[in-house]
Amino acid sequence: MIQFEAFTLANGLRVWVHQDKSTPMAVLNVLYDVGAKDENPEKTGFAHLFEHLMFGGSKNIPVYDEPLQNAGGENNAFTTNDLTNYYCQLPAENIETAFWLESDRMLSLAFSKKSLEVQRKVVCEEFKEHYINKPYGDVWHTLRTLAYKQHPYRWMTIGASLKHVEDATLEDVKAFFFKHYTPCNAIVVVAGNIDTEQIRSLSEKWFGPIPPGEKYNRNLPKEPEQTTKRFQEVKANVPLDALYKCWHISSRMDQRYYTADLISDILSGGGSSRLFQSLVKEKQLFSNIDCYHLGSTDAGLLTIEGKLVKGTGMKEAEAAVMEEINKLLQEGVTESELEKVKNKTESAMAFEDMSVMNRAASIAMYALLGDADLINTELSKYQAVTVEQIREETKRIFREENCSTLHYLSNQP
């Protein structure tokens, strides 16, 4: 059982405190309720570029990193399609340094022209390193465009194109900041060797005076139900053919999410999973095959991806994948198979909760979803899933018209 307390400041900033006296460290985690899905379709990649700019100095503090490093701390951040999360870990007795730094950049950035120029270049290099200069690097760009027609999940966090990042202006930066980086759009979690009263007074002191800002009301286009199967073929400079198939699944807060998550584990959660055993070991059509989803807040995708053994035809490989899906549809799963993936979930959660940094981030993400206590209760939601629910959910997910398929073919000899 992970204990925590919560309070809200007058400006609307919500703060969660999780005490763990066994560690000498403390973590300050600040989550902003803004992700790539909140971007203008003509200016994608902005939430992530903005995350870089958050390290370019704030109103009263010219450099972010140095004072934190001096206090023995380190920090990082990440952006997803749903959210932007910043965290720093440092010796608990220096926790106030983190409050000072994080509150000043919530108050106002420095909006330095130089920082924008440099970080545009850095992000372009990041784009190249991960999405252009790597074999299969652009697959998710293609898949998102194929599977989403309306919802902003149709572009990647890094952006739909390098050009969007290159064209970002300082005016865009300012507008984005004042719209999203406000106390009422943020969630703060403080964890580690700290006391609630101490954190309450530090929060009042540093975050309390920041004007609340306006609550951002998200109004995203809903992805219409897919009614016909979709298909795309790409020829690329890669050594092996690869197959990708995506099906729409429910949103994160729907009970059906847990069923879909368990289905992905049944199909490919290790050496005894169905797809691996059948397609890699027995039939040897794929050199690897995975089934996963990204845990997105809005309705997500269940994806199967695999690289074909050289010499295997795409048709044969895809038919073999569908044979496994059909088997699942017709025969369902056994109680013991379901028990296995539930046990796996229990274990994965226990290991994840070992580090105080992970616990802080989890509390923040669950708080964003609307219920921080999910960190304690979510396992029971998995445990409640029945064989019958799996059967129903597989029928709902694995419909032909709900599927997008990508054949990513090698143009190498």
Add this chain to the structure above:
Amino acid sequence: MNKLNRKETPAIKDPIHYSFQLKPYTHYLLANGISVYSIHAGSQEVLQIELVYSAGNCFEKKKGLAAATNFLLKNGTSTLNAFQLNEAFEYYGAYCNRSCYNETAMISLHTLSKHVVKMLPLLKVMLSDSLFLPEELEIYKQNSKQRLKVNKQKADFVATRLIDSYIYGPEHPYGVYTEPEDLDAITVEDCRQFYNDHYLKGHCKIFVCGNLPDNMSLMLNEVFGKLQNVISPLALPDIQATPAQEKKYRIENDPKAVQGAIRIASPFPNRHHPDFQKVIVLNTLFGGFFGSRLMSNIREIKGYTYGIYSYLQNHLQQSAWVISTEAGKKVCEATINEVYLEMKALRENTIEEEELLLVRNYMLGNILGELDGPFHLMAKWKNIILNNLDENYFYDSVETIKTVTATELQTLAVKYMQPELFYELVVY
């Protein structure tokens, strides 16, 4: 209430004033002499067991054999085939992983503490009764060759392989790499022989940590205490490094590349050398963390790269000092030039005390985090034990971080940061 002064840094306790304690492990022997290092701590009901064998690639007669043998440990015994073995671990949510290094190879288990009693016999069959079936080896070869094919299209993968082969020579365990034809040459007989010599009759150390049941030592003795392992580590083959003559390389791997993978590296002594710990401090300042000089200059001022790091390789016998980055194709040469300019600055100018204090505080704060929790603590101890060091190494390293002077660091920069000592490689 006073008006809040946001320009002023809150008071901190400098980590250089902290005292550090490396909490001890418990050591005991199984009936057959296998050493067990144990740490019982942690709030989650989980534990980790690592069995470390003298079975790294330095012992192999054929390239890729040590890694293949290590991998196939989980692919079938006379009582459980690969599927059944995987199923037995996965049913209880446990993870059994294998990994192969230069001197050692490891089998690790992560499990909820309540299931450990069911997991240990599975480890035992893997380590006493593995079969190395021809069909399993063939699948392994095929899939490894495919993965290799994909990796060889990645500039950073190619650069990492090549730079090690330049520094140590392509026949040295640290410089060797496998090609598809090496994998083809491995037979089940090779695997069985290697298994016999390095697992069945080899040397093993056990590291166990987390929330341990009271009878952990009894259980371990019951399961592993009768195996035929030898008490002392196997003597390491004496293979000398044969560094390449040529020091500068530019290689085109993909004509359409938009970035180059850069590696700049120089041979360096191992952890027992008196300069090692001081150079760790110098390296941190140079390129070892986000606030380093390389990162500040080449990412945060020039914007040439998403990230640039330098590090000392964690090898037992000898090390290398490596600078590693991926940079835009047009700015690769400019990046290399800046790296050398940063070396020059460290040779010619004494580091300001303020910058050095920041590095000391950062490093010590980091160590505090690294001692947090049983898994982290055991990782520290394992590194000490496998490097034939003792806890004094840890306390010396803390003392070095606190006290090494700017003058000493400059002397080390003059000694080691000479461009002509470095190999230089760009893979496009």
